[in-house]
Amino acid sequence: MSIQRNDWSLQRKGIIDQDRHKERVKEAIKKNLGSIVSNEAIILSDGKRTVKVPIRALDEYKFRFDYRKRKQVGQGDGKTRVGDVIAREGQHGQGQGGGSGQAGQDAGGEYYEAEVNIDEIAALIFEDLQLPFLEEKAKKAIQSKTTRFNEIRRTGVMANLDKRRMILENIKRNAREEGKARFGDVRKEDLRFKTWEETMRYESNAVVLALMDVSGSMGEFKKYIARSFFFWMVRFLRTKYDNVEIVFISHHTEAREVTEEQFFTQGESGGTVVSSAYQLALDVINARYRPQEWNIYPFHFSDGDNYYSDNEEAVRLADELIKTCNLFGYGEIGEEGSSSYRRSSGALLSIFNDRLKDKERFVGVRIDDKEDVYPALKQFFGKRNEL
Amino acid sequence: MQDREIKDLEKALEQIWEVARGFGLDPFPTRFEIVPATVMYEIGSYALPGRYSHWTFGKAYHRMKTMYDFGLSKIYEVVINTNPSYGFLLETNSPVQNKMVMAHVLGHVDFFKNSVYFSKTNRRMVESVSTHSGRMTEYEFKYGRKSVERFLDAVLAIEEHIDPNFFIKRERPQAVEERRRRPAPVGRYDDIWQLGEKKEPEEIEEEKPPTDSLPEKDLIHYIMRNSPHLQPWQRDVMAMMHEEMEYFIPQMQTKIMNEGFASYWHARIMRELDLTDSEHMEFADLHSGVVSPHKGQLNPYYLGYKIFEDIERRWDNPTEEEREKFGRKQGEGRAKIFEVRELDNDVSFLRNYLTEELCEELDLFVYELVEDEEWTITEKRWQRVRDQLVANMTNFGFPYIEVADGDYNNNRELYLRHAYEGSELDGRYARKALEHVYTLWGRPVHLETIVDDERVVMHYDGQEHEED
Numbered sequence: 022m023s024i025q026r027n028d029w030s031l032q033r034k035g036i037i038d039q040d041r042h043k044e045r046v047k048e049a050i051k052k053n054l055g056s057i058v059s060n061e062a063i064i065l066s067d068g069k070r071t072v073k074v075p076i077r078a079l080d081e082y083k084f085r086f087d088y089r090k091r092k093q094v095g096q097g098d099g100k101t102r103v104g105d106v107i108a109r110e111g112q113h114g115q116g117q118g119g120g121s122g123q124a125g126q127d128a129g130g131e132y133y134e135a136e137v138n139i140d141e142i143a144a145l146i147f148e149d150l151q152l153p154f155l156e157e158k159a160k161k162a163i164q165s166k167t168t169r170f171n172e173i174r175r176t177g178v179m180a181n182l183d184k185r186r187m188i189l190e191n192i193k194r195n196a197r198e199e200g201k202a203r204f205g206d207v208r209k210e211d212l213r214f215k216t217w218e219e220t221m222r223y224e225s226n227a228v229v230l231a232l233m234d235v236s237g238s239m240g241e242f243k244k245y246i247a248r249s250f251f252f253w254m255v256r257f258l259r260t261k262y263d264n265v266e267i268v269f270i271s272h273h274t275e276a277r278e279v280t281e282e283q284f285f286t287q288g289e290s291g292g293t294v295v296s297s298a299y300q301l302a303l304d305v306i307n308a309r310y311r312p313q314e315w316n317i318y319p320f321h322f323s324d325g326d327n328y329y330s331d332n333e334e335a336v337r338l339a340d341e342l343i344k345t346c347n348l349f350g351y352g353e354i355g356e357e358g359s360s361s362y363r364r365s366s367g368a369l370l371s372i373f374n375d376r377l378k379d380k381e382r383f384v385g386v387r388i389d390d391k392e393d394v395y396p397a398l399k400q401f402f403g404k405r406n407e408l
Numbered sequence: 409m410q411d412r413e414i415k416d417l418e419k420a421l422e423q424i425w426e427v428a429r430g431f432g433l434d435p436f437p438t439r440f441e442i443v444p445a446t447v448m449y450e451i452g453s454y455a456l457p458g459r460y461s462h463w464t465f466g467k468a469y470h471r472m473k474t475m476y477d478f479g480l481s482k483i484y485e486v487v488i489n490t491n492p493s494y495g496f497l498l499e500t501n502s503p504v505q506n507k508m509v510m511a512h513v514l515g516h517v518d519f520f521k522n523s524v525y526f527s528k529t530n531r532r533m534v535e536s537v538s539t540h541s542g543r544m545t546e547y548e549f550k551y552g553r554k555s556v557e558r559f560l561d562a563v564l565a566i567e568e569h570i571d572p573n574f575f576i577k578r579e580r581p582q583a584v585e586e587r588r589r590r591p592a593p594v595g596r597y598d599d600i601w602q603l604g605e606k607k608e609p610e611e612i613e614e615e616k617p618p619t620d621s622l623p624e625k626d627l628i629h630y631i632m633r634n635s636p637h638l639q640p641w642q643r644d645v646m647a648m649m650h651e652e653m654e655y656f657i658p659q660m661q662t663k664i665m666n667e668g669f670a671s672y673w674h675a676r677i678m679r680e681l682d683l684t685d686s687e688h689m690e691f692a693d694l695h696s697g698v699v700s701p702h703k704g705q706l707n708p709y710y711l712g713y714k715i716f717e718d719i720e721r722r723w724d725n726p727t728e729e730e731r732e733k734f735g736r737k738q739g740e741g742r743a744k745i746f747e748v749r750e751l752d753n754d755v756s757f758l759r760n761y762l763t764e765e766l767c768e769e770l771d772l773f774v775y776e777l778v779e780d781e782e783w784t785i786t787e788k789r790w791q792r793v794r795d796q797l798v799a800n801m802t803n804f805g806f807p808y809i810e811v812a813d814g815d816y817n818n819n820r821e822l823y824l825r826h827a828y829e830g831s832e833l834d835g836r837y838a839r840k841a842l843e844h845v846y847t848l849w850g851r852p853v854h855l856e857t858i859v860d861d862e863r864v865v866m867h868y869d870g871q872e873h874e875e876d
Contacts (some may be wrong), residue, residue: 022425024418026442026499036460036500038466041557045463081464082840084807089777092786094797096701096711097771101785107775108783151476178848347852 046135049079051145058146059391063139064249065209073134147257150402170217177214186213227262228318229255232298234323236273237290243354247322248285249394250352257402268305274300295327295369299338312345320350325368336376343382355389427680428514435517437492440510442499449473451486451496458538459670462560485509489520491531504690511677515670522750528575533655540648547641563649565844568806570650571626572657617814618869624811637850660804661753668712669749671699691875715761715772719744720786754801764790807833822849826857833857842868
C-alpha cells in the first residue's frame with residue numbers, strides 16, 4: 022500500500038503516437054485530394070485557417086452491427102411510454118446497448134473528421150501545379166525599389182545604432198579584458214550600426230477574369246463547381262504573383278461585371294450568349310489591364326448550351342482572347358452525377374476543340390462531378406510540354 | 409501537490425484500506441501514483457502503460473486529451489489489474505476526490521482478484537506488454553515501420569474475435585502434437601550437417617489446416633496458426649496481440665458489474681471515514697455524478713450500482729415467499745454480493761438479478777429506429793427489456809463470427825460465418841474488415857451473414873468485392 026509521485030516528464034508515448042496518427046491523416050488527405058478540393062467546408066471557409074473535413078480512410082474498420090438496425094436499451098426519467106420518440110436519426114448520440122460507452126460514440130459519428138489547415142492542403146494541391154506561360158510576362162514586370170536592413174557595421178549613423186549588439190559587444194570585451202562579464206564603460210569600438218541595402222524588386226501582377234454563365238440552366242451544383250474552381254485558382258495565383266486581381270463577369274444573353282457575392286449567389290434565367298461575355302472581357306482588358314503589364318487569365322464556366330447562331334462569334338472572340346492573354350480556360354459543367362457522355366449538339370467545348378486557331382493557350386475541360394475539380398485544376402495548371 | 413497533502417493522503421489510504429478489509433474486501437496490494445493529466449490520458453488511451461505503438465492509440469489519446477483540455481470530460485481514476493495493482497490519481501484531484509478514487513479502486517482490485525473471470529489473467533501484464541512493445545519495435549526496425557503498422561491495422565480489425573475461454577485447453581490436433589514430438593537435433597551444431605541439403609519448403613504451406621477444431625471462434629488464433637502466407641514475425645505479432653486481448657476480454661465481459669461493484673464499495677467506505685461537513689457535501693456531489701442516469705443511454709456505473717444495492721436488500725430482508733421457496737435467511741446480503749462478484753459476468757448478472765421492480769424504477773426501455781428517422785421506444789415489458797439488454801451484451805457487444813472452413817473450395821480459402829441472432833452487420837464496415845482479413849490470410853476470404861432475412865455471402869479476393 023503506498024502512494025508515490027514520480028517524474029513522468031520523459032513519458033512521451035502518447036505524443037509520439039499522436040504524431041503517427043497525424044501522419045496517417047496527412048496520407049489520407051493526399052489520397053483524397055480529389056474530394057477534399059471540392060469540400061464545402063473549405064470552399065465556404067470564409068477566411069478560416071482550419072476546417073474539419075471528413076476522412077473515411079481513417080475509420081477503424083471492424084465487424085460491427087448496423088446500429089441503425091439494432092434494438093437498443095435506454096433509460097428514461099420514469100415517465101417514458103411505448104411510442105415516445107427519444108431522438109431523431111442524425112442527432113442520435115445514444116450509446117450502443119448497455120455499457121459500451123465508447124462504441125456509442127463511434128456509432129453516431131460515422132467517420133473521422135480531420136482538422137486540416139487550408140494552407141497545408143493548398144501546398145499539397147499546388148505541389149504539382151505551375152503557371153503556364155509565366156516567363157515572358159515576368160520580364161516586363163514593373164520594377165520597384167525596396168530597402169532592407171541586412172548588415173551590421175562598426176561605423177554608421179547614430180540613429181541606426183543597434184543597441185542590443187552594442188551591449189553584447191561591450192559585455193564580451195569586458196569579459197575579455199577584465200575577466201568579468203558585465204555591462205558598462207562603453208567605448209567606441211563597442212558600437213554596432215545597422216546598414217541597409219537597396220534592392221530592385223520585380224513585381225508581377227495578374228488578373229483573373231472569372232466568367233460565368235448564369236443562364237437558367239446553371240443550377241446550384243454547377244455554380245458550386247465554378248466556385249470551388251475559382252477558389253483554388255485565386256489562391257494558387259496569389260502564391261505566384263504579388264498582386265492578383267479578380268474581375269467577375271456573369272452573363273446570360275448579356276454580360277455585366279458584378280461583385281464577388283453576386284457572382285456566386287445570383288441566379289438568373291434566360292438563354293446563353295457566350296460572345297457577350299468575351300466581348301466584355303476584351304473591353305475590360307483594353308480599358309484596365311494592359312497585356313504588357315498584366316498576366317491575364319480568363320476562365321469561363323458554362324454548361325455549353327450556347328445559342329447556335331452565336332457560336333461563330335464566340336469562336337472569333339475566344340481566339341482574340343487567346344491572343345491577348347496568358348491562358349484561356351473553358352470549363353463545361355455537366356449535370357451532377359451524370360458522368361456519362363452527355364452533350365447537346367451545340368455544346369461549346371467540342372466546337373472550341375474543333376475550331377479554335379491557336380489551341381496552345383487554350384484549355385478546355387469537362388466537369389461532371391465534384392471529384393473532377395481537382396483533375397481540372399491539374400489540367401489548367403499542369404506541366405505541359407512546350408510545343 | 410504539496411508533500412504535506414501526500415502525507416495526508418497516505419494516512420487516508422491506510423484508513424480506507426482498514427475499512428475495506430473490515431468489510432471483507434480482499435484486494436491485491438495496491439500502489440497509487442499521482443500523475444499529471446497527460447500521463448493519465450496516456451494510460452487511459454492505451455489501457456495499459458508501456459504498450460506497443462500504433463496510430464489508433466495516438467488518435468484516442470488526442471481525443472481524450474482534447475476533451476480534457478476543453479473541460480468536456482475528465483478521468484478521475486485508472487486502475488491496472490496486476491499484482492500488485494496500480495491506481496492512478498490525477499494530480500489536480502481534490503483530497504476528497506482522491507479518497508473516493510482510492511476507495512473505488514480498491515473495489516475494482518477486489519473484483520479483479522476474486523472474480524473467476526480473471527482467474528487466468530496474467531498479473532504481470534505490464535511487464536508482458538512492455539516486452540511485446542520491445543519486440544514490435546524490433547520488427548519495425550527490421551521490416552519497416554509501415555509494414556508493421558499496416559499489419560497491425562489488419563489484426564486490430566479482428567482483435568476482439570478471440571475465444572474468452574481460451575485457457576480451457578483443447579485437444580491438440582494430432583499433426584501438431586507429432587511435430588512437437590519430433591526429436592530435436594542432438595548436438596548443438598547438428599543442423600549444420602543439413603546445410604548442403606535442399607531445405608524443404610515451409611511445411612505449413614503444404615499442410616491443409618486441421619478441420620477437427622471447426623467451427624472456431626478464435627479468429628486470431630486460427631489465422632495465426634493456419635494462414636498460408638504469414639511471416640514468422642507476423643505470427644508472433646498476432647500471438648502477442650492475442651495475449652493482450654486475453655487480458656482485456658474479462659474486463660469487457662464484466663464492465664457493468666465491475667463498475668457497479670466499485671461504486672457500491674466507494675459509497676460504503678466513504679461513509680465510514682470522518683469527513684467534515686463540506687467534504688461530505690463534495691463527496692455526495694461526486695458520487696451522484698458517477699452513479700446518475702444519463703438521459704436516454706445506460707450508465708454502467710449506475711445500472712451495476714443499483715443492481716448490487718438491490719441484491720443486498722433482497723438477501724438482507726427476503727420476502728416471505730423467498731424465505732419459504734429458496735430457504736433464504738435474513739442478513740445474507742453482503743455474502744451474496746461477494747458470491748455474485750465471484751461467479752457472474754455481465755450477461756448472467758443481468759439475467760439473474762435485473763428484476764421487474766428494478767426495470768421499472770430505472771425506467772428501462774427498448775428503442776429502435778423507426779422508418780429510418782425516429783429513435784422510438786418500442787418495448788417496455790421488463791422481460792423483453794432484460795432479454796434485449798442481455799442480447800446486446802452477448803459476446804461483449806460484438807458480432808459472433810467464427811471460422812467455418814479454412815480450406816474452402818479446396819483452395820485454402822477462408823470461410824467465416826456470422827452467427828446471426830437478429831442484428832445485421834454494418835455492410836460497409838464488414839467489407840472493409842474483410843479486406844483486413846484478406847491481408848492476414850493471403851487468399852480469398854468469404855463471410856456468410858443474413859441481410860433482410862436472406863443468407864448472403866460476401867467475397868473478397870484481394871481485388872474486388874462480390875456478394876451473393
